Amino acid sequence: MTEPLPGDLWPDIRPDAARRLMAAAVDAFAARGYHATTTRDIATAAGMSPAALYVHFPSKAAVLFAISRSGHERALAMVEAAFAGPGSPTERMGALVAEFVSWHATKHRIARIVQYELSALSAADYAVVASLRRKTEAVVRALIDEGVRAGVFRVADVRIAARAILSLAIDVARWYTPDFRPAPAELGKRYAELALTMLGAS
Amino acid sequence: MTEPLPGDLWPDIRPDAARRLMAAAVDAFAARGYHATTTRDIATAAGMSPAALYVHFPSKAAVLFAISRSGHERALAMVEAAFAGPGSPTERMGALVAEFVSWHATKHRIARIVQYELSALSAADYAVVASLRRKTEAVVRALIDEGVRAGVFRVADVRIAARAILSLAIDVARWYTPDFRPAPAELGKRYAELALTMLGAS
DNA sequence: TAACTTCCTAAGCGCTTGCTTAGCTCCCGT
DNA sequence: ACGGGAGCTAAGCAAGCGCTTAGGAAGTTA
DSSP states (O other): OOOOOOTTSSTTOOSHHHHHHHHHHHHHHHHHOTTTOOHHHHHHHTTSOGGGHHHHOSOHHHHHHHHHHHHHHHHHHHHHHHHHSSSOHHHHHHHHHHHHHHHHHHTHHHHHHHHHOGGGSOHHHHHHHHHHHHHHHHHHHHHHHHHHHTTSOOOSOHHHHHHHHHHHHHHHHHHOOTTOSSOHHHHHHHHHHHHHHHTTOO | OOOOOOTTSSTTOOSHHHHHHHHHHHHHHHHHOTTTOOHHHHHHHTTSOGGGHHHHOSOHHHHHHHHHHHHHHHHHHHHHHHHHSSSOHHHHHHHHHHHHHHHHHHTHHHHHHHHHOGGGSOHHHHHHHHHHHHHHHHHHHHHHHHHHHTTSOOOSOHHHHHHHHHHHHHTHHHHOOTTOSSOHHHHHHHHHHHHHHHTTOO
């Protein structure tokens, strides 16, 4: 059920027990959803007693927020890096979609929480991640805009095209399972081609 | 919050109170999720006491299943009708995507339960809707296959293309809100064009 | 009128939930 | 040697959960 946790995940979260709790929460939230997961589930999966969670987090909601926030920040950073990268709008959009899709597959547990547990966040917590989400979408729109102005993309409506591009990637988190072939990196490349075709790229 | 319930929804569900309970459950499940919704929420929103729910349904899970099952059946019927309709593969695929997207926008509350509350179903209930989901996906694959064989679609991988087409439509349920413009019918047409472009339709 | 059926409610039961409290153990600095 | 903080647990509390029980109001049939 649980895959080995990469050591580079949440390097800033200390102590180690807090990271283990977050990793256990990711598995549980992704599999059953935030509301169906109990604090006992999380603590037990991390090898601790139920009370241990409250040594490191003030509440169950704070665990969700920590996961959702860092996931949103990672997603935005990826998209911004692809936008700022070298190459034509076509090349940069291809790289953006390939990496975004690959992330939604590889980290589909985190991605599921990021994309599908927004309604479980408090109003204050939601405001923080909503701002990150708006920035992410704005970057995609800006890149399509650039391609349209350069004459390499042909789309009827930039706003809808951006939504469609993001939908393709985000929805991967919903259906992806680790046994799916091709593997995430190759899947990302195929989706990048589909996305560029959809944008009418030459 | 609640939009007027179309009279043609669940015409087979009797008595009227059972339909009102299902409608209230749709609003609550779609807004907050199955596990965050209490039986008291549903009954109160339907204008009844908490115990009234158990006059018409054996459990809260049965309400979810009734909603999910009828939603899946409706979705499959739509897709099958578009497949069996008149016209070229291009025309039929355009009609399929347009209608499927329009449904995911108009009925986004039901669609959200259909697409995002699968993990809340019992194993037995899930088996029923999973069968309907496989049939739906198979129809889309068959139509792409037909277009590829007829030489009007150009895709590298039929399985992945089918996933992408379905992703575009399904994800609409996640982000759509009633104030979004263009309205569902027009949104469906724009998405149909994007989908056909993605399939390399001439 | 009387018996029956349908649809609903008031009250509450047993259990689980998120979270708290009090106290223990181990390690580190001096 | 010993004080003190960090990290953890056993026990349990108040609140809310899904669901049950007993019974009542209203309409229908004989």
